[in-house]
Amino acid sequence: MAKLTPMMQQYMKIKEQHKDSILFFRLGDFYEMFFDDALVASKELEITLTARECGLKEKAPMCGIPYHSSDNYISKLVEKGFKIAICEQVQDPSTAKGIVKRDVVRIITPGTITDMQALDEKSNNYLCCVYMDNEGLGISYVDITTGELHTTETRGKKEKLKRTLIDELAKITPNEIIVNSLLFEETVFVKNLKSRFDVMINKYHEWAFDKKTASNRIKKQLDVITLEGYGISNNEFSVSSTGALIEYLNETQKIALKHLNNINSYSIEKYMVLDINTRRNLEITETLRGKSKKGSLLWLLDKTSTAMGARLLKKWLEEPLLDINKINERLNSVEYLVDNQYILDEIKELFKNVYDIERLVSRIVYGSCNARDLISLKNSIGVLPKLKKLLIETDSEDLMKIGKNIDELREVYNLIVKSIIEEPPVTIKEGGIIKKEYNEELKELKEATVKGKQWLTDLQADERNRTGIKSLKVGFNKVFGYYIEVTKSNIENVPENYVRKQTLANSERYITPELKEMESKILGSEEKSMDLEYKLFVQVRDYIRKEIKRIQNCAKIIAKIDVLCSLSQVSYKNNYIKPDINNDGILDIKNGRHPVVEKTLDEELFVPNDTLLDNNNNRLSIITGPNMAGKSTYMRQVAIISLMAQIGCFVPAENATIGLVDRIFTRVGASDDLSQGQSTFMVEMSEVANILNNSTKDSLLILDEIGRGTSTYDGLSIAWAVVEYISNKAKLGAKTLFATHYHELTELEGKLDGVKNYNILVKEKGDDIIFLRKISRGGADKSYGIEVARLAGVPNPVIDRSKEILESLENRETEKKEIAMTKDTIIKENEENYDKNEIKKEESDFQLSFIDKNKEEIIDELKSVDMMETTPLDAINILYSLTKKVKDN
């Protein structure tokens, strides 16, 4: 029986512990993969598959990559959804006896990747941990490249928890999720999450979620004895998910993540609640179609200068505020910067020197930072004193307050200036990174090198004189070190003590004992100084590591200022105005514009529109008008203006009073949930259910064509009932924009409290219609669907035929009106009784078909007439009988 080689035994042992990962096994300058790992990796990375003797009969499949270019390969595999375990030699091979000790030093997963090249610097890379049981839900997420950790929890029934989880995940957009087993067993739901968010979801050890274990784990990470200061001591679900998250990091990263030194615990209700559909429909961070940033609100508002700012802006957009004071703080700062462009410009100028401090810090923590990173850090924090001065000298209280809080980090700055060379190499072990003035010993070593080299050039002159060889020179190459070179023609003059070392075409190279002695002095001191430089560098790095909390704080301030500048710049350039924020629920926008559509219109002029919604007579606007006239744009515009105001940005309008809204819900068009295997109508109705169940009187609802997915009467009835329900203050009373093609609903104005009719103006011109894009009071009389169909290029025969049908249908309209009237009286008596309407409806259907039947009879009769055989008298008689028949009806 063949036996595995010792090295392969070591491999198998380690692999046993990391079955779910691809094991990168360090052999010299390579990471090697064996067996199945090799088969998978060679295919995914398109690298050559070879084999290696392993002691067994068959060779082991093997592939490998050089360690210095591994980052690229690793991120490629991680992107494809693999976990990578990095196994290093943890012992100096030169001193090891037998096989070098090896151990896994890090596991890289989609949520824990730190390779900056592989990450989008403008968004966070979140790893998310979810704990869910029958009573509650805890969500925690971390970006290990920036060190921020957030957590939230909520209680309730399972269905609600699932809904909340989906909405939160839509905000977080994590790249990896770990969950407890109870949640993992909900296979359908987990599968749904996986496909919805295109994310890797794995189960994690049950014990890690245990409250006690988790709590201890957190305390250890934060180095505290109680969690009270972090506001989560009573949040058992948050504690479970956070504890497990930290445990997972610990297990995979295997180092102390010093930059995870704070926990931001928030309640979901602290921010404006935006459900997943609203985020998508309003195209906040990406467009509905194409999922690109370009064309989204984020794209419009992002004029940030730093990566930190870009990430924070995204966060602000995802979490609009509900606190009027905080909003006004932001708005006031923005106002000041809008009015003082030169300050804005100066800040932007400063930020040109600022790097991604947050990610630099994480590299310092990981020990993967080099001297260049420190120089970047130095340049970045170098702007702090100037920034502080600028902010303190402003007349804006809020900016002054921020300015006063800036820690200038002068010692850190000075330390780096004093110690690190301005343009250091990438490597940290080959010297050239520490200023020689920084350390006396280093200075001596460096000077020895210089002196040695001077000695060498002197030697050249001396030896020329001594030997009389004019072309003699002292040279250097990496293989032989220093040598004396003499051209072939002068060989006879070479003195005795020269030792020949190398022969070239035209010359010979020699060494002398004293040359070699000096060489070893030079090289020795060079080597020593390299070692010393590395030691000093590590010292500097470790000193900075102690200060990371302060550095992180500065990064936060810079990010905030950057975002404020970005919002100001956009506000100024696009003529936005400062909204007046109130808590009275009044939403009064004069000449509001859709910020993104306005930008993308080229030749056309965007038509601004007014909006008035409040808690009294203007709670629900029923908006009618043809398709394409701009209903959706208008409704989205209102939602976006509210949202912009609540992140603290100016808004596109002439005048805006914004009553805070706690949630925005949108039910617009078809959503991409179709892929989930539900019917359009089912999706629509479940969204309506969600909206009605979760909105409050302070919410803003955008409802577009509720009830269109079913038959006309069903749809109308549902829409009608929804309007009644929302407008009823006792039941909901939320501010609502309700677009519909059911013109019957316009009758509700005056009958239901707080309902007002609006329509989008169009102008008919022959068969064409002109869209005027202006919202005006009153209901529309028709929908112009056929005209729009024509514009869309539907063939003429279809258009003509549909006109005919419309005409005949419109005859029924009068009948229906009567029904509606009776319906109203019934509603007044008993709001929830529709049964009688159903009966009425059947009656009217019967009546209509009767009219049609009559028509057919007449036509048949006409058809049977043979004109060639008919006398004039007969003709008169036929005419008489036909008229009579028609008149009788």
Place this chain on the structure above:
Amino acid sequence: MANNIRLLDDNTINKIAAGEVVERPASVVKELVENSIDAKSDSIIIEIKNGGKKYIRVSDNGIGIDKEDIDLAFLRHSTSKINKAEDLSKVLSLGFRGEALASISAVSQMELITKTVDNDIGNQVEVIEGKIRDLKNVGCPKGTTIIVKNIFFNTPVRKKFLKSDNTESSHISDIVYKLSLSYPNISFKYIRDNKVIIKTPGKDNLLSNIYSIFGKDFTDSLFKTNYSGDDIKIRGFVSKPSFTRGNRKHQYFFINGRYIEDKKISKAIEEAYSTLIPANRFPIAILYFNLPPNEVDVNIHPNKIEARFERESTLRKIIYKMVKDVLKNNNLIQEAKLNKKSKDKSEQKNIINILNTKENYKEKDKNNKIFNTSNKTEELNDKTEVTLNKIPTREKNKEDNTETFNKDITNEENKIKENNTNYEREESITKKLPNIKIIGKLFSTYLIGEDLDNEAFYMIDQHAAHERIMYEKLKKQYESENITIQRLLSPEVVNLTHGEFEIYKNNFKLFKNMGFEIEEFGVNSIILRGVPMLFGKPNTRVLFLDILDKLHENIKSNYEVRLKKIMKKACVNVIRAGDKMETIEINQLLEDLEKTEKPYTCPHGRPVIIKMTKYELEKKFKRIQ
């Protein structure tokens, strides 16, 4: 015969009349924006494409035009601003002749979209050659938008006279500066070829308005100045004496909100600066005058750019005193507020005396240069100082705004060449320099020579000449791959930083080709064994490091460019470090200079030789009037 004189049809009349108002795209912009201002707008967008030749759009948020008035708006001499001749004396609005829309529409394809505040619906018309077509309803915001396309499409001759896109846009830019300066209460947005060039805040703050138009350096250089009398009020800014321009282009005067040009006002200001700034330099001034309307007559010219006012001399005295006081109290006076921060930096920059508007730096810079010289021409008569580098053929170049800055240098060479062309033809084609007899030396730097044949005298900058000679020698040797290397007796070890070493490694070949003999000598150090012979015995080490620095600055440029840069650098170095000028044989210098390809400038583009004719000299001494 009798038929030779006939009445012109309306169309032709309109086209001719349009010429008075519509000279070029800039005039269209001016008329339209003035209409917008008169319509009480507080936000005006001006967008142009291809220098306004293809597309001009002016959008405002003013009162708009009623549907019934649209027809009228395009009739000649229709205006909303005056009723009878007497009203002229009270005109406070900008346009009043009632010609603008009619004239513009006569020579372009125009589109007008307008809505008044009281209407839900706006109206849109197309106007081609003055005829209104196709009035229709349209949804639009409040105000008026006018789009003018293909200006002069029906008058090909005029179209031919339009200049390059750049020239036309710079005319438009000028107009936009002036208008946005005169209306700090209106927010202007100026978009050129899809790029936002200017956006003013429109909050009636003079300084932040100026800042948004001209940027930081400009604004930092201003002093605030004020005068308030019984019926004359002046406010505005003048520049520090250290920040001047070569022409009067940045003197902006606004009388009752209207931009005007007035030599007398300029003079009054400049007098206040006399002795503080060099001759031929002009202060910047942005001044707003409030004068009683009945004392101002603006109806002198359709372009309404000049104005007459009563009590002219009083006004001049006021201005002089006002500016003088500001300058006198220089230290006491609160400087323009923007100035508060980073003063030092800006002052340093001021010395350069080049003004960057936010617009294209190069273009502006060039404009300055051109105007610089042409202005001098007119100055010759009333100033006594001698301007030496006046070159008569500059006028031609004035139209040539399209060229880039780099070309400018070669242009300079060409111009000087042109100056000499007459001579060349007479003498011999190969001869580049005239027969100069050196008669003396000035400030031990400049050679003075006369050329009796041509009644001219020349000044030659020895240093520049020598630089040119060295440069071409080095270049020639380099090109023929025949550089003579000077071996150093004791090679020099240069220890570099890692960064420098990288640069060296990347440019190793370049150094080698240029005649440096260098080898690596241990970690991050090199050994210099030889340098180009041409350089004589300069401080090799410094030269090498200088070149490395130079390379570092231009890390991205291509090989050729880098090579040239280095050679230029090297030449300067050689002269600085090496040969004393006295030792150079003057005649040898001229001979060598003659042999060079481009003897008229040094490698950096500065002139080597300046010519002045006897005629010019006599004019200066007023021998000739």
